[in-house]
Every structure is written in C-alpha cells, then in structure tokens.
Amino acid sequence: MAKAVQLARFLGWFSFGLGLPGVAAPKQFTQFIGVKGDLEDRKWSYVVGVREIIAGAGLLIQPRPVIWAWSRVAGDVMDIALLGRALSSKKAKKPDRTAMALAAVAGITLVDLYDSLALSRKPAGASKKNKEVEAMQVKKAITISRSPEEVYQFWHNFENLPRFMQHLHSVQVTGDKKSHWKAKAPAGTTVEWDAEIIMDTPNERIAWRSLEGADVENSGSVTIKPAPGGMGTEILVDLSYKPPAGPIGAAVAKLFGEEPSQQIQQDLRRFKQIMEIGEVVVSDATFHERPHPARPPETTANKETKAKK
Amino acid sequence: MGKKDVKVEEVPDPKILMRQDAIVRITSTTICGSDLHLYDGFIPTMEKGDILGHEFMGEVVELGSEVKNLKVGDRVVVPFPIACGRCSMCQRTLFSLCENSNPNAHIAAALMGHSPAGIFGYSHMMGGYAGGQSQYVRVPFADVGPIKVPDGIPDEKVLFLSDIFPTGYYAAENCNIKPGDVVAVWGCGPVGQFAIASAYLLGAERVIGIDRFEYRLRWAREKAGAETINYEEVDVKETLDEMTGGRGPDACIDAVGLEAHAPGFVGAYDRAKQAVKLETDRPIVLREMIMSCRNGGTLSIAGVYGGFIDKFPIGAVMNRALTIKTGQTPVQRYMQPLLQRILNGDIDPGFVVSHHMSLDEAPRGYEMFVNKENEAMKIILKP
Numbered sequence: 157m158a159k160a161v162q163l164a165r166f167l168g169w170f171s172f173g174l175g176l177p178g179v180a181a182p183k184q185f186t187q188f189i190g191v192k193g194d195l196e197d198r199k200w201s202y203v204v205g206v207r208e209i210i211a212g213a214g215l216l217i218q219p220r221p222v223i224w225a226w227s228r229v230a231g232d233v234m235d236i237a238l239l240g241r242a243l244s245s246k247k248a249k250k251p252d253r254t255a256m257a258l259a260a261v262a263g264i265t266l267v268d269l270y271d272s273l274a275l276s277r278k279p280a281g282a283s284k285k286n287k288e289v290e291a292m293q294v295k296k297a298i299t300i301s302r303s304p305e306e307v308y309q310f311w312h313n314f315e316n317l318p319r320f321m322q323h324l325h326s327v328q329v330t331g332d333k334k335s336h337w338k339a340k341a342p343a344g345t346t347v348e349w350d351a352e353i354i355m356d357t358p359n360e361r362i363a364w365r366s367l368e369g370a371d372v373e374n375s376g377s378v379t380i381k382p383a384p385g386g387m388g389t390e391i392l393v394d395l396s397y398k399p400p401a402g403p404i405g406a407a408v409a410k411l412f413g414e415e416p417s418q419q420i421q422q423d424l425r426r427f428k429q430i431m432e433i434g435e436v437v438v439s440d441a442t443f444h445e446r447p448h449p450a451r452p453p454e455t456t457a458n459k460e461t462k463a464k465k
Numbered sequence: 466m467g468k469k470d471v472k473v474e475e476v477p478d479p480k481i482l483m484r485q486d487a488i489v490r491i492t493s494t495t496i497c498g499s500d501l502h503l504y505d506g507f508i509p510t511m512e513k514g515d516i517l518g519h520e521f522m523g524e525v526v527e528l529g530s531e532v533k534n535l536k537v538g539d540r541v542v543v544p545f546p547i548a549c550g551r552c553s554m555c556q557r558t559l560f561s562l563c564e565n566s567n568p569n570a571h572i573a574a575a576l577m578g579h580s581p582a583g584i585f586g587y588s589h590m591m592g593g594y595a596g597g598q599s600q601y602v603r604v605p606f607a608d609v610g611p612i613k614v615p616d617g618i619p620d621e622k623v624l625f626l627s628d629i630f631p632t633g634y635y636a637a638e639n640c641n642i643k644p645g646d647v648v649a650v651w652g653c654g655p656v657g658q659f660a661i662a663s664a665y666l667l668g669a670e671r672v673i674g675i676d677r678f679e680y681r682l683r684w685a686r687e688k689a690g691a692e693t694i695n696y697e698e699v700d701v702k703e704t705l706d707e708m709t710g711g712r713g714p715d716a717c718i719d720a721v722g723l724e725a726h727a728p729g730f731v732g733a734y735d736r737a738k739q740a741v742k743l744e745t746d747r748p749i750v751l752r753e754m755i756m757s758c759r760n761g762g763t764l765s766i767a768g769v770y771g772g773f774i775d776k777f778p779i780g781a782v783m784n785r786a787l788t789i790k791t792g793q794t795p796v797q798r799y800m801q802p803l804l805q806r807i808l809n810g811d812i813d814p815g816f817v818v819s820h821h822m823s824l825d826e827a828p829r830g831y832e833m834f835v836n837k838e839n840e841a842m843k844i845i846l847k848p
C-alpha cells in the first residue's frame with residue numbers, strides 16, 4: 157500500500173511534467189511528438205496537458221489517490237488512441253517520432269495500471285478475514301514550545317491521549333503502571349486492551365506495551381528532549397500495532413485510516429495545539445465530522461447574507 | 466459556485482468554536498488580488514459554498530471566554546493570516562507561518578512539504594476558514610490578530626492594514642533599501658501601489674512601476690509618485706537598463722503573481738503560452754525580474770504562487786548572487802507601526818480606493834476587478 161502511494165506520488169509529479177509542455181507550448185509539443193501541429197492537434201495537446209496536470213494534482217494531494225491513478229490509465233488509453241490515429245492517418249509528419257511517443261505511452265500505461273491495481277486493493281487484511289494482517293509501525297516527530305517537564309507530565313497521564321489521538325476512544329488509568337485502552341473500530345464498535353508502562357524516565361522517555369489478552373498487540377513510546385537553542389521540546393513518537401488474524405485484525409487495520417503516518421502526524425499537531433494554546437484548533441470546515449464548505453454550521457436560526465464562492 | 470462564479474447567499478451566523486474566538490460584525494471588506502486567483506480557479510482545494518474574503522474590519526459583537534484584550538463594541542481591523550501567537554514561528558513574528566492555525570496542515574504539507582498558517586476564506590488547504598465577505602465572521606485567536614482602531618477615522622483609511630498595506634510594506638522592506646536605491650515594481654494593482662509608496666517611505670530614491678493598463682500606470686505616477694513603464698509598448702529589461710545606467714534596478718518587486726499576463730518576450734515558449742491564453746502558474750514576471758535585477762540585487766515576491774513553475778533561470782540567480790525574499794505577509798508584525806504611520810499622516814491608504822459597492826453587488830465587483838473595467842483599482846464592499 158505505502159509503496160503504491162509512493163508510486164502514485166511519483167506519477168503525480170510525472171503527470172505535472174508531462175502536462176505542462178502540452179498546455180504551455182502545444183505547437184512545439186505536437187511537433188516534438190511528430191504530428192503536424194495544426195489547430196486540431198494543438199487543441200488535443202492542450203486537452204491532454206490539462207488532464208495530466210489535474211491528474212497530477214489529484215495524485216499528489218489525495219491520501220489514497222485510487223481514482224486519480226485510474227484517471228491516468230484512462231488518459232493513457234486516450235493518448236494511445238490519439239497517437240494511433242495520428243500514426244495511421246496522414247497526420248504523422250515524422251512517423252518514427254510518433255511511433256516512439258506511442259511506445260513511451262504504452263510503457264507508462266503499464267506502470268499506471270500496476271499502480272492503480274495496487275491502490276485499488278483493499279488495505280491489507282481488510283478483505284480476507286483469515287489472512288495474517290500486516291503489522292504497522294509509525295514514527296513521527298514534532299517540536300513544541302513548552303518545557304520537557306510540561307510535555308512529559310501531560311503525556312504521562314494517558315487519560316489525556318484521546319484528546320488528540322483520533323483512533324482512541326478512551327484511556328483509563330487503572331493502577332500505578334497499568335491502564336485500560338479503548339480504540340474506535342469501524343461501525344461504532346471498539347477494541348480494547350490493558351497496557352503497562354515498561355519504561356519511565358521523567359522528562360525523557362515513556363514506553364508502554366499491551367498486556368496478554370489484548371484485542372490487538374501494540375506498543376508505543378515517546379522520547380522527549382530539549383530543542384536546540386532553548387526553543388522548546390522535541391518529541392519522537394513510535395507506535396506499533398500487530399493486529400491478530402481474523403475479524404478483529406481486519407477492524408484494527410482500519411484504526412488509522414488509509415494513511416497511518418499522516419493520521420499520526422495530525423495527532424501530533426493536535427497535541428502541540430493543546431500544549432501551546434490549550435485546545436484543538438478547528439475551522440468552519442474542520443469543525444464537522446464530514447467534509448463541509450468553509451461556512452458556519454447550519455444549526456443557528458438567524459440567516460445572513462454572505463458573498464461566497 | 467465554481468470557477469468564476471460568486472454568489473451572495475443567506476448563511477447561518479458564525480459561532481464561537483474556540484475559547485479565544487471573537488465574532489466580528491463586518492463594516493467594510495474588499496476584494497483582493499489573491500481572491501482573483503481563487504475566483505479563476507488556480508488555488509486547489511476550494512469547495513462549492515466556501516465563503517471568500519480575507520481583508521476586512523468591523524465591530525466585536527461576541528467574545529470567547531479566554532479573550533483578554535478586546536471588549537464587545539471594539540472597532541477592529543483583522544489581519545488575513547490566522548496566527549496563534551504562541552508557537553515558535555509566531556514568537557519569531559513569522560505570523561503567516563504559524564504552526565497551529567491550519568487544521569488542514571496535512572493537505573498543505575502534502576503539496577508544499579510543510580504547512581504555512583491558516584488564512585481566512587482561502588481554500589481548505591489553508592484551513593477551511595469562512596471568509597470576511599459577509600456580515601459576520603468568526604475570528605480565531607482574537608488576542609493575537611485584530612488591532613483596535615480609534616473611532617472617528619474612516620474605515621477606508623485603516624481597512625488596508627488587514628492585508629495590502631502591510632503586504633506592500635513587507636515587499637519593500639524585503640528589498641533592504643539603501644539610500645540611492647532604485648526599486649522596480651511589477652504590477653500596479655493595489656498591492657503594487659502600496660509597494661511603490663512603501664519603497665519611498667523606506668528611503669528609495671526612485672521607484673519604477675510596470676503594468677499595461679494606462680489608468681493603473683497613471684495612478685502609480687500621480688498618487689504614488691512612481692516613474693512608469695508600459696510593458697506592452699517597450700521591452701522591460703532594455704528600458705530598465707536605459708533608466709539605470711545599464712546596472713538594472715537594485716531591487717525588484719513582484720506584485721503580480723501566478724496569473725501574470727504574458728508579454729511575449731522570453732522566446733517562443735512564452736509566445737506560445739500567450740497564443741493559447743494559458744492560465745496556470747506562470748513565472749513570466751519572475752523571469753523578467755531575474756534578468757533585469759542588478760548583480761547582487763534582491764527579488765522580493767509579494768505576488769502569490771500556488772504550485773509549480775518551469776523554465777526558471779536559476780543559473781542567473783546563482784551566478785549573479787541574487788537574493789530571493791517572499792512569503793504571505795506576517796501582517797500582525799506591521800499593523801501597529803503602520804497604524805502609527807497613518808495617524809502621523811505619513812500616508813493615507815485611501816488613495817487606492819476606486820469604488821464603493823454593497824456586498825450584494827459582490828459578483829459584479831469581482832467581474833470589474835478581474836477584467837480591470839471602469840478603472841477599478843480597489844473595491845470596498847459594505848455589508
């Protein structure tokens with residue numbers, strides 16, 4: 157999965173690179189690929205260029221850009237058809253160049269196809285219930301304008317973690333080193349486990365791991381150190397989850413959404429917000445669970461006139 | 466409600482969502498050149514129904530429980546970047562790079578590596594905040610951004626503290642102006658006008674404004690005191706060389722941005738762009754500034770860029786030791802000192818205003834401003 161997303165990112169940049177000349181200099185571009193470059197060809201060159209740029213942006217921005225990857229495959233097919241038509245008609249001023257372009261497109265189609273298939277595959281374990289589910293490990297860092305002591309104290313109370321860690325429902329401290337964790341699984345269910353602190357060096361490091369009988373075996377640590385130049389505190393968080401086989405494993409695989417690394421980075425941004433300004437920052441759009449335009453919530457009674465896009 | 470489609474609609478009142486929020490009843494707002502990039506569809510992650518607008522002022526009508534510096538009834542100008550005041554960027558007064566104010570930081574980081582601050586009414590990638598082209602707006606971090614302005618001074622004199630006055634000033638300050646310096650400013654829109662005026666405030670000896678609209682060039686000459694070049698009539702670099710003893714200007718300011726109109730001089734590539742009326746991130750002004758600037762000079766980029774450019778003459782930048790300075794303006798840093806300048810009478814920012822309209826006429830205002838009709842310079846909208 158991660159590799160497929162990486163490849164998608166590469167294809168995104170590639171798309172940008174491909175798209176620009178077709179849009180910016182359609183005349184030169186059509187000549188370069190060996191077709192006549194009349195107005196009709198240039199129009200197509202422009203259309204194809206815009207398509208590449210849009211697909212590029214989609215591949216770069218979406219967390220799991222399945223649709224955009226497939227849009228590239230569809231685009232490749234369109235290119236092959238266009239070039240093929242050019243080759244078989246009188247349009248090919250330089251047939252060898254057009255043939256080369258055709259071969260290049262055919263090659264990239266294979267890569268696009270491979271990536272789309274890989275992206276379309278459900279995240280590991282989500283479909284096959286009995287298959288071993290992939291373990292997940294994520295390391296993320298952030299700098300916080302607070303002292304190591306403050307950061308350590310806040311984190312040390314595990315009951316604070318659900319305030320910024322999206323996948324957690326609640327954590328209850330049950331003893332000196334023991335705690336009970338509940339995480340949000342799909343369809344309103346939860347998975348649970350008990351955990352114990354296995355290392356606790358004040359203001360430097362806390363490490364924990366789940367105990368026997370956990371729905372999901374997991375461990376984590378936070379390493380805390382002063383940032384250079386007295387500019388606060390650097391933390392490095394390291395989380396690993398080993399989902400078991402079976403339906404619980406499949407649910408756990410979805411705990412962190414499609415891109416665990418991005419979600420945990422967002423968790424750390426929220427942690428920083430709580431430490432630095434006392435609450436999690438929301439905008440009119442992010443205040444809601446679902447995507448929402450940048451405008452106030454629809455609940456209040458008074459209506460106002462606003463210019464909007 | 467899509468590209469080039471702005472509507473006025475009834476929406477619910479904003480609410481306090483965080484303890485440091487204020488709700489402001491807007492008395493004046495404007496359309497900024499940056500809104501045109503959204504309007505024309507160049508900034509990704511806009512959604513149907515987003516409220517635009519990031520340059521505004523008004524009266525505080527409601528406060529969150531933790532706001533200490535403001536009272537209900539205060540008259541305030543609100544800076545366009547949203548900044549928390551606590552993070553390491555804010556502590557260094559780099560407010561437009563606030564690390565906490567963009568709740569959609571992950572989207573911006575995917576596109577740009579790291580995320581800048583959130584901005585009012587400026588796409589979801591920049592936070593998904595409702596903008597100020599409205600009757601009421603929610604203002605987060607009310608103790609950090611909004612600045613109180615005295616009663617009795619008209620809106621149009623202080624409104625532009627919200628964005629374009631600090632933006633022009635920041636662009637000029639980034640030029641590191643020394644006595645005797647010649648500064649060239651590409652674009653004589655409202656931002657260009659303030660860049661010209663600010664370059665003089667900061668001690669430039671000569672300022673040269675570049676545009677193609679004669680009324681904007683006239684404005685630059687008569688109201689901001691610039692010499693001017695119409696880039697459709699002459700070659701810009703040659704003319705700048707002639708005007709500066711062959712050295713080129715000491716500093717060049719880009720007050721145009723990603724929608725630069727192609728003057729068709731950097732070879733066939735740009736001519737082809739012009740022929741198809743290309744509208745993507747176009748580095749036309751950047752290239753021209755790089756080629757024109759004197760050796761060891763400074764390029765100050767105020768114009769907004771969203772994504773990617775090509776054919777960027779990095780060889781000229783490197784070999785001729787040019788400095789590039791840029792950024793969304795850290796407006797919070799400049800509001801107090803520039804308010805003082807206004808109160809001292811050093812400058813009257815009202816000189817850029819060309820039209821007053823009601824908020825209901827916003828769609829027409831966008832049309833006029835984007836097409837440069839009716840000698841539109843800066844349009845003030847009144848809710």
Ligand SMILES: NC(=O)c1ccc[n+]([C@@H]2O[C@H](COP(=O)([O-])OP(=O)(O)OC[C@H]3O[C@@H](n4cnc5c(N)ncnc54)[C@H](O)[C@@H]3O)[C@@H](O)[C@H]2O)c1
Nearest residue numbers: 498499652654655656720721722725726767768769793794
């Ligand atoms: N950095 C910031 O924080 C910040 C803040 C506000 C605005 N901006 C940006 O500043 C830019 C200008 O804003 P504005 O409100 O003045 O917009 P505007 O559209 O009124 O002005 C742009 C001007 O540039 C001129 N122009 C176009 N192509 C040119 C070229 N090749 N050479 C010379 N001039 C050219 C246009 O004719 C126009 O007069 C925009 O990109 C806007 O997004 C940046």
Ligand SMILES: [Zn+2]
Nearest residue numbers: 497498499628
């Ligand atoms: Zn602006």
Ligand SMILES: [Zn+2]
Nearest residue numbers: 549552555563
């Ligand atoms: Zn900040």
